[in-house]
Structure formats: C-alpha cells, structure tokens
Amino acid sequence: xxxxxxxxxxxxxxxxxDDAKRYIQQRAPEWTDHNVSDPGVTLVETVAHMADQIxxxxxxxxxxxxxxxxxxxxxxxxxxxxxxxxxxxxxxAPLEETLVVPAGTETATLRTEGEEAVVFTTGTxxxxxxxxxxxxxxxxxxxxxxxxxxxxxxxxxxxxxxESPRPDDCVLLGLTAAVPHCAVVLDLDSRVDxxxxxxxxxxxxxxxxxxxxxxxxxxxxxxxxxxxxxxEVVLHVPGGHTVSRSAGREAGWLRCRVTEPRAGQPFYALSxxxxxxxxxxxxxxxxxxxxxxxxxxxxxxxTGLPGQRMRLAHAPVVDDRxxxxxxxxxxxxxxxxxxxxxxxxxxxxxxHVTLDATTGEVAFGPAVREPDGTLRQYGAVPPKGAxxxxxxxxxxxGRAGNVARGAVRVLRGSLPYVAEVVNREAARGGVDxxxxxxxxxxxxxxxxxxxxxxxxxxxxxxxxxxxxDTARITCLAGEETEYGAHAVRVLVVPQAVPDPGGRLRFEQxxxxxxxLRRITRFLDxxxxxxxxxxxxxxxxxxxxxxxxVHAFRGTDTDRVRRRALDALYRHLDPLxxxxxxxxxxxxxxxxxxxxxxVLQRVPGVELxxxxxxxxxxxxxxxxxxxxxxxxxxxxxLVFSFDHRxxxxxxxx
Numbered sequence: 001x002x003x004x005x006x007x008x009x010x011x012x013x014x015x016x017x018d019d020a021k022r023y024i025q026q027r028a029p030e031w032t033d034h035n036v037s038d039p040g041v042t043l044v045e046t047v048a049h050m051a052d053q054i055x056x057x058x059x060x061x062x063x064x065x066x067x068x069x070x071x072x073x074x075x076x077x078x079x080x081x082x083x084x085x086x087x088x089x090x091x092x093a094p095l096e097e098t099l100v101v102p103a104g105t106e107t108a109t110l111r112t113e114g115e116e117a118v119v120f121t122t123g124t125x126x127x128x129x130x131x132x133x134x135x136x137x138x139x140x141x142x143x144x145x146x147x148x149x150x151x152x153x154x155x156x157x158x159x160x161x162x163e164s165p166r167p168d169d170c171v172l173l174g175l176t177a178a179v180p181h182c183a184v185v186l187d188l189d190s191r192v193d194x195x196x197x198x199x200x201x202x203x204x205x206x207x208x209x210x211x212x213x214x215x216x217x218x219x220x221x222x223x224x225x226x227x228x229x230x231x232e233v234v235l236h237v238p239g240g241h242t243v244s245r246s247a248g249r250e251a252g253w254l255r256c257r258v259t260e261p262r263a264g265q266p267f268y269a270l271s272x273x274x275x276x277x278x279x280x281x282x283x284x285x286x287x288x289x290x291x292x293x294x295x296x297x298x299x300x301x302x303t304g305l306p307g308q309r310m311r312l313a314h315a316p317v318v319d320d321r322x323x324x325x326x327x328x329x330x331x332x333x334x335x336x337x338x339x340x341x342x343x344x345x346x347x348x349x350x351x352h353v354t355l356d357a358t359t360g361e362v363a364f365g366p367a368v369r370e371p372d373g374t375l376r377q378y379g380a381v382p383p384k385g386a387x388x389x390x391x392x393x394x395x396x397x398g399r400a401g402n403v404a405r406g407a408v409r410v411l412r413g414s415l416p417y418v419a420e421v422v423n424r425e426a427a428r429g430g431v432d433x434x435x436x437x438x439x440x441x442x443x444x445x446x447x448x449x450x451x452x453x454x455x456x457x458x459x460x461x462x463x464x465x466x467x468x469d470t471a472r473i474t475c476l477a478g479e480e481t482e483y484g485a486h487a488v489r490v491l492v493v494p495q496a497v498p499d500p501g502g503r504l505r506f507e508q509x510x511x512x513x514x515x516l517r518r519i520t521r522f523l524d525x526x527x528x529x530x531x532x533x534x535x536x537x538x539x540x541x542x543x544x545x546x547x548x549v550h551a552f553r554g555t556d557t558d559r560v561r562r563r564a565l566d567a568l569y570r571h572l573d574p575l576x577x578x579x580x581x582x583x584x585x586x587x588x589x590x591x592x593x594x595x596x597x598v599l600q601r602v603p604g605v606e607l608x609x610x611x612x613x614x615x616x617x618x619x620x621x622x623x624x625x626x627x628x629x630x631x632x633x634x635x636x637l638v639f640s641f642d643h644r645x646x647x648x649x650x651x652x
Contacts, residue, residue, distance in 0.1 A: 011055060012052055012055075013045075013048050013049060013052040014048075016047075016048035016051050016052060017044060017045055017048045020044045020047070020048065021034050021041075021044070024044075066440070067436065067440075070439065070440070070443050073443075073447065075439055075442070075443045075446065076439075077358055077433060077434045077435075077436070077439055078433065078434040078439075078465075078468060079316050079317075079319065079357035079358040079397070079433050079434075080316050080358070080397035080398045080430075080431060080432050080433040081319070081397055081429060081430060081431040081468060081469050082289045082290040082291050082318045082319075082394075082396050082397040082398075082401060082429070082430060083289070083290040083397075083399075083401030083402050083403070083427040083428055083429045083430030084287055084288065084289050084290070084427060084428070084429050085120065085287070085288060085403075085408065085423045085425060085426065085427035085428070086285050086286070086287055086288075086423065086424060086425060087107055087120060087122065087285065087286060087287075087288045087408055087421055087422070087423050088183060088236075088283055088284070088285045088421065088422055088423070088424055089101050089126065089128070089283055089284055089285075089286075089415070089418050089421050090183070090282065090283040090418070090419050090420050090421070090422070091128065091281070091282050091283055091417050091418060091419060092417055092418070092419035093417070094130070094185075094280035094281060094282060095128070095130050095281070095417060096130055097130055098127050098128065098129050098130055099127075099128040099130075099416075099417055099418075100125055100126065100127050100128070101122065101125065101126040101128065101284065101286065101415065101418070102122075102125055103122055103123055103124050103125050104121060104122065104293055105121070105122045105411075105413070105415065106119055106120070106121050106122075106292070106293070106411075106412040106413060107119070107120050107121075107122075107288060107408050107409075107410060107411055107412060107421045108120065108408065108410045108412055109403055109407045109408055109409070109410065110407075110409060110410060117410065118290060118400055118401055118403055118407075118408075119290070119291070119292045119396065119412070120288035120289060120290055120291070120401075120408055120423075120427070121288055121289055121291050121292065121293055121394065122286050122287070122288045123286075123287060123288070123289060124286060124287075126181060126284045126285075126286040127284070128182055128281060128283065128284040129177050129178070129179045129180075129182055129281060130177070130280070130281055131175040131176050131177045131179050131182075131184065131252065131279060131280065131281050132175070132176045132278075132279055132280060133173060133174070133175065133176075133186075133277055133278055133279035134149075134174045134175060134176045134249075134251050135147065135149050135172075135173070135174030135246075135249050135251050136148050136149050136152050136158065136171070136172070136173060136174070136274070136277060137149075137171070137172040137174070137246060137247055137249075138158070138159070138160065138161070138170075138171055138172070139169070139170050139171075139172060139255075140161065140162045140166075140169050141162070141166045141167065141168040141169050144247075145172070145246060145247040146247075147247050147249065152274065152275070152276070152277060155275060155276070156275065157190075157273040157274070157275045158273060158274050158275070159271040159272075159273055160227055160256070160271055160272050160273065160274060161258055161268070161271040161272070162271060163270065163271055164268075164269075164270070164271070165258050165267075165268040165270075165271050166258065167203075167258050167259060167260045168257060168258060169257070169258045169271075170255045170256060170257040170258065171255065171256050171274070172246060172253055172254070172255045173186065173253070173254045173255070173256075173277065173279065174246070174249060174251025174252065174253055174254075175251055175252035175253070175254065175279055176251070176252070177243070177252055178241045178242045178243050178252035179237050179241055179252060179281055180210075180237060180238070180239045180240060180241040180242075181237065181238075181239050181284055181285050181286060182236075182237050182281050182283065182284045182285075183220065183234060183235070183236050183237070183281065183282050183283035183284060183285065184234070184235050184237055184254070184279060184280070184281055184282070185232050185233070185234050185279065185280055185281075185282045186232065186233040186234075186235065186254075186277065186278075186279050187231075187232050187277065187278040187279070187280075188224055188227065188230065188231065188232070188233065188274055188276075188277050189230045189274070189275050189276035189277070190224070190227060190228075190229070190230060190272055190273050190274045190275060196266055196267060196268050196269030196270070197226050197228070197266050197267060197268055198226075198265070198266045199225030199226050199228055199229075200225075201265060202222075202225070202226025202227070202228075203226075203258055203259045203260070203261045203262075203265060203267055203268070204226055204227070204256055204257065204258060204259065205256075205257050205259050206219055206233070206235055206254065206255070206256050206257075207254070207255050207256075207257060208235075208237045208238055208241045208252075208253070208254050208255075209241070209242065209244050209252075209253040209254075209255075210238060210239075210240035210241050210242060211240045211242055212240060214255070215238045215240065216238075217235040217236060217237055217238065217254070218235070218236040218424075219233065219234070219235060219236075220234040220235065220236055220424075221233070221234040222234075226272070227256070227272035227274075228272060234282070235254065236285060236424075237254070262620060263620065263622075285424075288408070288423075289318060289394070289396070290318075290396045290397060290398075290400075290401030290427065290430055291318040291394035291395060291396030291397065292314075292394065292395055292396055293392065293393075293394050294312075294313075294314055294390065294392070294393055294394070294395060295391070295392055296389060296390075296391060297312065297313055297314075297389060297390040297393075298387065298388070298389050299311075299312070299362065299388040299389060299390060300387075300388055301385050301386065301387055301388065302328065302381075302382040302383060302384060302385065302386040302388060303384060304381060304382070304383060304384025304385070305381070306364065306365060306366050306367035306377060306381050307363070307364060307365070307366040307367065308363075308364045308381075308382075309361055309362065309363045309364070310361070310362045310388060311359070311360055311361050311362070312324075312360035312361075312362065312390055312393065312395075313360075314360065314393075314395035315357075315358065315359055315360030315395060316357050316358050316359075316360065316395065316396075316397055316433060317355065317357040317360055317393050317394065317395055318357075318393075318394040318395065318396050318397055319357060322338070322339050323339060323355055323357060323393060323394075324339050324355050324362070324390060324392075324393040325390070325391040325392040325393065326339065326353055326362065326388070326389075326390060326391065327388075327389050327390075327391045328351075328382045328386050328387070328388050328389075329386050329387040329388075330382070330383065330386060334389075334391075335351065336351070336391075337351040337352065337353050338350075338351060338352055338353070339352075339353055339354065339355050340352045340353070340354060341354070342354060343365045343366070343378035343379050344378075346365055346378045346379040347377075347378075347379075348376075348377040348378075348379075348380060349380055350365075350379055350380055351379075351380050352365060352379040352380070353365075353379070358433050360395075362390075364379060364380075364381060364382065365377060365378040365379020365380065365381070366378055366379075397430060397431075397433075398430055398431070398432045398433070399430050399431065399432050400430065401427055401429075401430035402426065402427055402428055402429075402430045402495060402497050403423070403426065403427050403497065404426050404497045404498065404499060404500060405423055405424060405425050405426045405497070405499060406422060406423065406424075406500070407423065407426075407427075408421065408422065408423040408427070409421065409422055426496065426497035426498075426499075426508065427497065428469070428494065428495040428496065428497060429469040429495065430469070430495075431468045431469050442461070445457070445458075445461045446461070451526055452526055452528070453488075453523060453526045453527050453528070453531075454528060456475040456476070456477070456488065457475075459475040459488055459490060459523065459533075460473050460474065460475050462522065462523060462526055463475075463490060463492070463519055463522075463523070465522075466518060466519050466522035466523070467492070467515060467518060467519050467522075469494075469495060469515075470492055470493065470494055470495065470511075470515070471493045471494060471495045471496065471575050471583075472491075472492075472493035472574075472575065472583055473490070473491070473492060473493070474491050474538075474586055475488055475489065475490050475491070476488075476489045476491065476634055476635055477489070478532065478534055483532055483534050484532050485532075486530055486531050486532060487531070487532040487533075487534060488527075488531060488532070488533050488534070489534050489536075489635060490519065490523070490533060490534065490535040490536075491536070491537065491538040491586070491635055492511045492515065492516065492519065492535060492536070492537060493509060493511070493537070493538065493574060493575065493583075493637070494508075494509065494510070494511045494512070494515060496508035496509055496575060502566060502569060502570065503569060503640075504569075504573065504574075504575070504639075504640070506540065506618040506619070506639060509537070509540060509574060509639065510537055511536075511537055516535050516536065519535050520533065520535045523535070538586065538635050538636060538637045539633065539635055539636040539637070540574070540618055540636070540637055540638070540639040541615065541630065541632055541636050541637070541638055541639065542615065542616030542617055542618040542638075542639050542640075542641035543572055543590050543613060543614070543615065543616065543630055543638050543639065543640060543641060544613070544614040544615075544616045544623055544641050544642055544643060544644070545568050545572070545595055545611065545612070545613060545614075545640075545643045545644070545645075546611075546612045546614065546626075546643070546644045546645075547564070547568075547595070547599060547608065547609075547610060547611045547612070547643075547644070547645050547646070548608075548609040548610040548645075548646045548647075548648065549564060549599055549602075549605050549606075549607065549608050549609060549645065549646070549647055549648070550605070550606045550607040550608075550609060550647075550648045550649070551604050551605060551606060551647050551648065551649035551650075552604055552605075552606045552649075553649075553650055554650060555604040555649055555650075556604075557647040557648075557649040557650075558647075559604065560602065560603075560604040560605060560647045560649070561645050561646075561647045563602045563603060563604065563605075564599055564602050564605065564645040564647070565643055565645050567598055567599065567601070567602050568595070568598065568599075568640065568643045568645070569640045569643065571595075571598045572584065572590065572638050572639075572640045573640065574637040574638060574639060577638070583637075584637055584638045586632075586634060586635065586636065586637060587632050587633060587634040587635070587636060588632060589629055589630060589631045589632050590613060590629070590630040590632070590638055591628065591629050591630075592611045592612070592613055592628040592629065593628075595611045595613070596608050596611055599611070609648070612626040612627075613626065613627050613628065613629070613630050614626055614627075615627070615630050616641040616642070618639050618641050621641075621642075
C-alpha cells in the first residue's frame with residue numbers, strides 16, 4: 001500500500017466561517033447579526049474563501065515534493081513511440097529502369113471532417129528493380145534440376161512437377177535481377193492439367209532464394225488458382241533476395257514448391273503445365289514510421305553561456321538514430337552537434353547536447369563547480385550570437401498511428417510512375433507518452449525492483465519497459481516438467497488493429513521474432529542466476545458460437561444478425577473483450593450461459609433460443625464437438641473463429 005499524503009490543514013470554507021463567527025462572539029458579543037446579509041459576514045466569507053485557496057495550495061506541497069523526489073532518483077516520463085507499417089508503392093506500369101523511392105517520402109491516411117490525416121514517412125531508399133524472366137527449371141523430388149527454358153521458348157507445354165506430383169516437387173523461375181522488397185508479377189499461360197486440387201487452397205508455397213536460403217514469399221494475388229488456369233501471380237519478394245546459381249545458371253531465383261497436404265486438403269492428381277511465362281516488377285515495399293519530417297527549423301541564437309536550453313517547435317520527437325540533427329553556425333559554415341544521453345563523459349571540447357524527446361527541449365552542457373572551487377565544463381559552449389538550427393528531425397508517435405490495414409492510401413507529393421500506395425497490414429507499435437500519474441504508479445515498483453527481476457510482478461514491469469508497444473503481458477510460473485526448475489513464462493500479446501468490420505485475424509495476435517528477441521535480451525540481463533525465462537505468445541483457444549435468436553416483430557433480421565455477430569466478436573476478444581472491456585482474462589473458461597446474456601442485450605433480439613459452443617483450431621479450422629463450457633488453461637486466451645447466427649423473424 002502506498003504511503004498516504006499528509007493533509008496539512010483539513011479545514012474548508014465553511015469551517016473557516018464558523019470559526020470566525022465563534023471568535024466574534026467571544027471578542028465582540030454586541031455583534032449579534034450573523035446573517036449572510038450583514039456586510040461584516042460578507043467580509044468574513046471573503047476572507048474565508050481566500051484562506052480556503054491558501055490551504056488548497058498548501059496541501060499540494062506533498063505532491064510537488066513527491067514529483068521532485070522522482071526527478072532526483074531519475075524517474076523520467078517515457079516518450080511516445082511511433083507506429084510502423086510496411087507501405088507498398090504500386091507502379092502505374094512496368095518500367096525498364098530501376099525506380100528509387102527516396103527516404104523521407106510521406107504517405108498518409110485520408111483526411112475526414114472529424115479526423116486529421118495520419119502521416120507516415122519512409123526511413124530508407126527503396127529501389128524498385130526492373131526484372132524479366134530469364135530461365136525456367138523443374139526440380140522433381142529425388143532428381144536433378146532440369147532446365148526447360150528451350151522447351152518453353154519453343155511453345156511446348158512443360159510439366160511443372162512430376163506427372164503424379166509429390167511433395168517437394170518444384171518449378172524454379174530465374175529472374176534477370178534480384179528484386180528484394182519488390183512486388184513481382186508472374187504471368188503464366190497453361191493448360192488445365194493440375195486437376196484434383198481446390199483452387200482456393202492449393203498445396204503450394206512460393207519462395208525466393210535469399211542470403212538465408214529459401215524464404216517464403218507473400219502471395220498478394222493468385223489468378224491461376226494453383227497453376228490450374230492462365231493468369232497472374234503477384235508475389236512480394238522478401239528482403240535479402242539475391243542472385244544465385246542453379247544448374248549452372250545465375251539468376252534471381254523464385255520457386256513454387258508442392259507441400260504436404262493438410263488433413264482434408266485436396267491434392268494434385270496430375271501436374272499442371274506452363275506453355276508461356278513472363279515476369280516483371282510492379283511495385284515495392286518499405287517500412288514507414290508514423291512521423292512528419294521537419295527540416296531547417298531555426299531555434300535562435302546562442303547566449304554563449306553554459307546550460308542554455310532551447311525548445312523545438314514540434315514535439316514529441318520520434319526516436320530515430322539520431323533523433324535530431326542539430327547544427328550551429330561556426331567559422332562561416334554549419335557544424336553538426338551530437339545528441340547524447342547525458343554529459344557524464346563529455347569534455348569541454350565535445351559538441352554534445354541532450355534532447356528531451358517528450359517536450360522537444362534541447363540542452364547544452366552545464367558548468368559544474370568542483371570541490372576545489374574550479375569550474376568544470378561538461379560539453380562545449382557555442383559562441384555567443386551563433387545561429388542554432390534543427391537540420392532534421394521527425395515528430396509524431398502515439399496510439400493515433402495504429403491504423404488499420406488499407407488505411408494508408410494517400411501519397412503526399414508527386415512521385416513519377418507511382419499509381420497508388422497502400423499498407424497491406426495494420427500499423428502497430430504506437431504508444432502514447434507516459435503521464436505524470438502513470439509515472440507515480442510506476443515509481444515505487446521501479447525503486448523496489450532496482451533493475452532486477454525477482455517476483456512475477458517484477459518481470460511484468462520490466463517487460464512493459466522493454467516493450468511498451470505490447471498490448472498485454474502476463475507472467476506465470478513455468479511448469480517444471482516442461483520448462484525445468486525455476487522457470488518463468490512471459491506471455492506477450494502484441495498490439496493488433498482490427499480490420500474494417502472489427503475482426504481480428506489470427507496472425508495479428510502472434511508476436512514477431514524481433515519483439516520476442518528484444519524482450520528476451522532485456523530480461524536476460526536482469527533475471528536471477530539460475531532462473532529460466534521463456535518468452536512467447538499465449539495459447540489461443542479458438543471458439544465458434546452457433547446461435548439461434550428470435551427478433552422482435554418488424555425488425556430487420558439482417559441488421560439483428562450483424563449486431564449479434566458484432567457482439568460475439570466484441571465479447572470474445574483477447575484485447576478488448578471480457579466483462580470489463582480490457583481483454584478476455586487469461587485462463588477464464590467460456591460458458592454458454594454468459595453468451596446467452598451477451599446476445600440477449602443485443603438491440604432487436606427478443607429471445608435467445610439456442611447457443612452452442614465449439615472448440616476450434618484457428619490454424620486448421622477444425623472444430624470439436626458442441627459443448628456448454630470450454631475450459632482454458634492459465635496461459636490460454638480465447639480467439640473468435642467464424643461465429644454463426646440464425647435470426648428468426650417476420651421475413652424468415
């Protein structure tokens with residue numbers, strides 16, 4: 001329990017008035033009219049009001065001292081973090097030369113009457129490399145690679161796999177150049193021989209050869225239905241794609257490989273064929289951060305004194321590397337000054353400044369008096385009258401940058417040959433800056449833990465510091481049979497922005513490897529010796545609700561159905577679901593009676609007739625037997641999977 005702040009004077013306005021009247025009775029008994037209409041009482045109330053204000057300010061002193069103590073022990077407010085997303089630039093037509101999308105290109109969401117546009121800026125140059133198809137090879141499992149480029153040039157129908165396809169059969173397409181981070185179109189003409197498969201889920205995977213071996217490509221669109229008809233396949237080639245040699249031929253290799261069919265997945269009876277093929281680049285993808293770029297902002301002139309402070313016009317500052325390029329006019333030119341964390345290692349000749357990313361305050365080095373009476377200068381002092389400018393910095397950040405996929409669609413400024421931009425996945429990682437109240441809550445835990453994880457709560461607080469961009473964090477004692485003795489399980493749920501319609505996809509709830517590595521490294525430096533730390537996602541238990549409800553007479557059943565489904569997805573949400581709206585609790589079972597209550601509150605529902613719960617696997621889509629209760633283990637969360645609602649009404 002936190003120590004209560006003392007109330008130095010608990011008297012309020014009315015108590016001051018009553019005390020004054022009692023004092024009047026003692027000192028001036030002839031004054032008997034104490035009504036509010038008396039001018040003397042009016043004067044008493046005026047003085048009492050002033051005293052009440054003084055007492056209020058006096059009682060604020062403990063809070064001011066508390067904040068001053070936090071500042072002395074180094075508790076500072078966490079600055080906001082900027083959301084990031086991958087933005088794809090689609091070309092208007094294939095180009096013969098490489099197009100470079102420069103770093104600093106700004107894209108944005110659509111501006112509406114109620115919301116300003118959210119701006120995202122690219123951080124690196126994006127070369128959109130032109131390419132074509134150079135070679136075609138076939139690799140049947142257990143056999144050598146065969147080059148069939150000549151057969152393709154002759155117009156022959158080339159079998160992509162074995163006549164009776166087997167897993168790991170593949171067809172290789174050699175591009176004239178490596179195209180990392182680019183979107184490539186493969187235009188294929190073929191006969192419909194690849195019978196037996198479901199065109200919506202063919203047992204195929206597209207891969208690219210990178211520095212780390214074969215890496216999966218994201219398939220943006222497959223118009224061939226698994227190589228079953230003429231059409232285009234649009235692939236997003238991963239970074240690291242490089243030229244390599246296959247069967248004596250150098251090219252930027254892509255391949256389409258047959259995979260083991262999943263349970264119930266149809267497989268090829270015959271191999272598909274290719275009689276003509278073409279490849280070209282149609283776009284590229286790069287990472288953009290929620291920030292606007294500010295260039296050449298004048299900050300004023302130097303006073304020539306140590307410890308001078310200046311403030312940027314825009315805050316907060318996004319934590320780039322470096323977050324700010326500061327320049328000062330010296331010797332007829334502009335000299336760069338370096339942003340450092342503190343001045344502890346700065347000498348009198350070091351051009352160093354510090355930056356408060358939250359407020360945008362720039363501070364020059366102070367002069368400190370040593371015990372022997374001499375002054376020591378930490379960091380250089382710019383000449384008096386020298387102009388100071390911010391050459392480049394970015395401002396932005398916060399939860400406003402966590403926009404849904406497809407929301408970034410506006411290109412700010414002109415870029416030749418670029419037809420449109422879009423973010424294929426939701427932006428995430430945006431976190432608002434810490435408030436004073438939040439810092440006051442965090443401070444006791446920070447002082448108690450002292451950068452050391454002992455209890456489960458210590459682990460949770462340290463993970464929040466290492467990754468404030470996570471949505472939910474919980475720590476559990478690891479099972480000794482699974483993780484060994486003295487193990488701690490850290491369960492991480494990343495931020496996820498629902499798609500339009502309020503639906504989350506399963507892949508959005510899986511933390512990426514970079515986030516898990518960052519948390520693991522941070523905890524590894526602070527855990528007790530002998531403690532094993534396992535960082536990963538929780539187990540997601542898919543839940544399918546099948547329900548039948550009756551609508552009130554005259555109610556639109558389609559609208560009631562949409563509302564019922566929205567209520568189910570909203571309640572069974574791992575991030576915002578549950579009875580309190582803060583996310584479904586870890587390990588809490590799902591019960592049919594609770595779902596009855598959720599559906600009964602839906603506007604337009606007169607009666608909930610039936611509710612069935614089905615445990616489901618979000619990866620395979622398999623459902624279990626219907627039940628009234630789905631138990632969850634302590635490290636498990638629910639995931640809504642394909643709810644169904646039947647509404648009975650007048651028009652049913």
